[in-house]
Amino acid sequence: MDHVFIEGLEIEAVIGIYDWEREIRQPLVFDLEMAFDNAVPAASDAIEHTLDYAAVCARITAFVAESRFGLVETLAERVAAIVIEEFGVRRVALKLTKPGAIRNARGVGVRIVREAAARP
Ligand SMILES: Nc1nc2c(c(=O)[nH]1)N=C([C@H](O)[C@@H](O)CO)CN2
Numbered sequence: 188m189d190h191v192f193i194e195g196l197e198i199e200a201v202i203g204i205y206d207w208e209r210e211i212r213q214p215l216v217f218d219l220e221m222a223f224d225n226a227v228p229a230a231s232d233a234i235e236h237t238l239d240y241a242a243v244c245a246r247i248t249a250f251v252a253e254s255r256f257g258l259v260e261t262l263a264e265r266v267a268a269i270v271i272e273e274f275g276v277r278r279v280a281l282k283l284t285k286p287g288a289i290r291n292a293r294g295v296g297v298r299i300v301r302e303a304a305a306r307p
Pocket residue numbers: 202203204205208257258259260285288289
């Protein structure tokens with residue numbers, strides 16, 4: 188299966204379980220790998236036939252910048268759902284890193300893989 192990927196998409200948001208974290212914006216980094224048949228756009232050379240990574244980045248950025256979740260797990264789940272439901276992606280692997288959250292760790296976070304529900 189082919190993929191379209193996004194690496195190192197950095198977005199600031201309110202995120203965290205502690206009171207002090209509700210008062211600030213923190214950087215988050217998203218890496219996504221989205222299953223997509225790239226043979227069709229490769230044959231037509233038409234952006235309309237692609238999974239447009241610019242459009243995905245814009246949608247994720249708008250959602251995350253306005254979000255105020257406590258856990259990175261919740262935010263990762265919601266972003267994966269947007270990619271599947273709004274962009275017709277059948278399978279997405281998403282890594283969400285919260286850099287600097289833990290002293291002496293470059294980053295912490297979650298990695299999830301989600302698939303669209305099977306169609307009858
Ligand atoms: N599995 C998780 N563990 C922790 C989270 C989280 O979202 N998922 N969050 C925190 C705090 O908000 C932390 O990032 C502050 O340093 C702690 N553990």
